[in-house]
């Protein structure tokens with residue numbers, strides 16, 4: 001969740017449609033063409049199954065309404081365009097309403113491989129496939145519901161559970177790491193890095209540990225949490241997450257594994 005951005009929101013018209021330029025559609029087309037073979041190799045089955053169900057365009061930026069039409073009968077979720085930056089309060093409220101907030105701009109060529117702030121490629125190509133799955137949809141909705149129950153001062157604790165799972169989570173299939181998180185599946189560089197690089201630390205999924213782990217938004221992640229079994233994430237939605245946050249707070253944050261902590 002970046003604190004500032006050079007991008008401006010694309011404003012939808014009365015029908016909720018956004019008018020993208022030919023160059024913006026071309027950025028989507030090129031990202032899509034690059035990520036499809038990469039996700040086939042590195043992404044988790046749950047992601048690939050969702051991508052299949054959505055049948056999104058390879059050649060132009062899909063409209064949020066098109067995604068809503070696919071998601072609504074599957075999980076009751078919709079996708080709504082929002083400005084490049086929204087606060088945690090609004091973010092949690094939208095998840096609680098089963099509405100996924102999609103930053104509407106698309107990255108420039110300068111940010112093609114890696115972009116700090118979420119753009120429409122990240123939101124649609126990265127996030128919406130998992131929202132076809134009732135388990136991931138319920139977990140996302142739970143984060144929103146819990147977000148409405150915590151004080152704003154506690155938002156940064158709760159958001160780590162979303163960050164290390166829905167955004168940057170890994171899983172294991174047939175003994176191989178696979179990418180689940182939207183920040184991975186939508187990044188030409190970090191998708192490969194998260195699976196193949198010996199550099200990042202890969203830790204076992206543990207809710208309390210995740211809540212205590214600071215992160216940075218502007219670098220490839222130094223730590224990934226690995227769901228050996230995706231059901232562990234779905235069961236986390238049934239935990240007393242308010243009590244988990246209190247426990248994590250009493251234990252305190254882990255020391256950052258990087259030099260300068262920008263957020264988290």
Ligand SMILES: [Fe+2]
Nearest residue numbers: 118167182183
């Ligand atoms: Fe995201």
